[in-house]
Amino acid sequence: MTDTTSRAASPTLDEVAVLAGVSRATVSRVVNDSPKVSPEARQAVLSAVAQLRYVPNRMARSLVTRRTDTVALVLNEPNTQVFSDPFFASIVRGVSATLADTDLNLVLLTAQDEREQEKIGRYARQGHVDGVILMSVHSDDPLPDILEEAGIPLVLCGRPFDDRAVAYVDADNRGGAREAAAYLAASGRRRIATITGPLDMIAGVDRLAGYQAGLAAAGQEVRADLLAEGDFTEVGGARAMAALLERAPDLDAVFVASDPMAVGALRALREAGRRVPEDVAVVGFDDAAVAERCDPPLTTVAQPLTDMTPLLTELLLRQIEGVGEQAESRVCRTHLVRRASA
């Protein structure tokens, strides 16, 4: 009776075994509920487990099983503003919800700079996780290479820049943007500008390409002065809009590559005294919650997030289970949500 407060010192499998009057192996079987245990033995073990508040040591278990039952969702984003982007929140929430039904744990890892990216690479290579979902991939990210080389199951959220054989899930950014541009052209707009995402991200590139394709299909010229690069943030969107207005005061529409940027653009337009949609029509991308409640409500290209997040985890799990499986990818359709801004 020397210690009661100190030294929690988690009980081990054999302590449970001794208390239950069985062998370590039997306790292990009960804990991993193997069917090959007699009801009496199982009962004895269970009450011993309860009495000692036994929790299996994951490190010991992982050491032999080579599984951690943990997957990582990596937010690879230097721009801190973007961090509170509702798109991230939706993905995180969706993946987390999908995984909640399994016995897998989800951890979020964030990297603001290359040093932190390498730290994450190390973390993964050391065997902390069974697989990785990688978001917000920039063109110069080292992480995909590191993980691939280490043979860690990997799914990208957004298609990779090069045509590497890696699994990914993406929205049809090009198609969605094309539809948005075509829609603006069809509604009579003739000087359709665009605020792009960062062009070192594939979503930025693809949405720009879609915009250009949409204009071309409508027989409109793609003018360089109608293009401004944003960074997916509200502030960036406002700044780009202001630049656009100065450079091309005659624009009558703008396709903005994300909703947070579109909100910023809306603000810049208001400050410049332009009416939306009368003077300038605005179409966003994402269909974030904010699109519904901004002024005016935003016409926007909806990303099929409810399809994408289950797919993301499904593809990862399949890679973790199946050893020699082929990397499989999926592109999800978008659709235009018409509201008041265009």
Next chain:
Amino acid sequence: MTDTTSRAASPTLDEVAVLAGVSRATVSRVVNDSPKVSPEARQAVLSAVAQLRYVPNRMARSLVTRRTDTVALVLNEPNTQVFSDPFFASIVRGVSATLADTDLNLVLLTAQDEREQEKIGRYARQGHVDGVILMSVHSDDPLPDILEEAGIPLVLCGRPFDDRAVAYVDADNRGGAREAAAYLAASGRRRIATITGPLDMIAGVDRLAGYQAGLAAAGQEVRADLLAEGDFTEVGGARAMAALLERAPDLDAVFVASDPMAVGALRALREAGRRVPEDVAVVGFDDAAVAERCDPPLTTVAQPLTDMTPLLTELLLRQIEGVGEQAESRVCRTHLVRRASA
């Protein structure tokens, strides 16, 4: 030469040892850079490590050291909207930056419901992390109890409801709110309303108490019809503001317990045709980035985030290192940032 593509099968310590022509122990010493190794041996080991691309297996290491060199930051938030609150993003970023200089890894864990909270509790008890920083604690959260009982080092971001002996870091919510209310009273406002945070969170409770104290100190009555409960989101703030306007059309000021809510309140006021600050003065709380760029720019109570995040990690590290240390806590001063809204 049977396999070259397949089976990465990470090399182990003894494979390195064999290649370097030394013992396992020596390799271990080099890897953990112990000083007691001859330069030649060290060199041999290092090149063997490089050649085999050896990475130590964390599970095996943790099994014996009982350390994981990982800490968790838990976002305990059922309300998905709040998830993209800039306050969270700031804390995450701050803690992450502080930890970047150490060899500790940071993982983010999110819980949307009780089931996920228990999953996180299990995760921690299984020995995945050396310590936990817990954010966004609601009054009925089971996690603090679970972690405390399991003896896992824990720091709360925000003081606990009961006076339990747990380390925490908090802003002086009460003092900040009192200053805000006093400021509004001093500038001649006579019907000062408030939009509170969720009252199952200590920040919500404390900011309300501060508001009441500020009014009382100014000799003003605390009217029940001037109080509306929000949920720290923009939408919630707008809704609460609308309710307030309906209930007490004569209000001439409002203290809003968070900046996102204040943005919503601003919108509701605009829609109701009230001018800010002429008709209604508005003061927020947080000094989030959005406070600077909303219309009009928001007078708000600044939280000392740059003090709080290093403190958070420091207190946790001290608990992880020092075995028998007393739980130590800190409250950081706020200050009022005057802009145009009040």
Next chain:
DNA sequence: CGGGGGCGTGAGAACGCTCTCACGGCCGTG
């Protein structure tokens, strides 16, 4: 020239778990 004291090294026992294997006991069948 002999003995003590570092210093670098290696052998081997943990750490807590899983998993293979072999072994008794019971059943059903020949």
Next chain:
DNA sequence: CACGGCCGTGAGAGCGTTCTCACGCCCCCG
């Protein structure tokens, strides 16, 4: 009544580290 098979169980060998010891070696001092 003997025998093969199955089922529940336990003994023991790992999994890849760290860490404690003990052991040579060389240097310095007496």
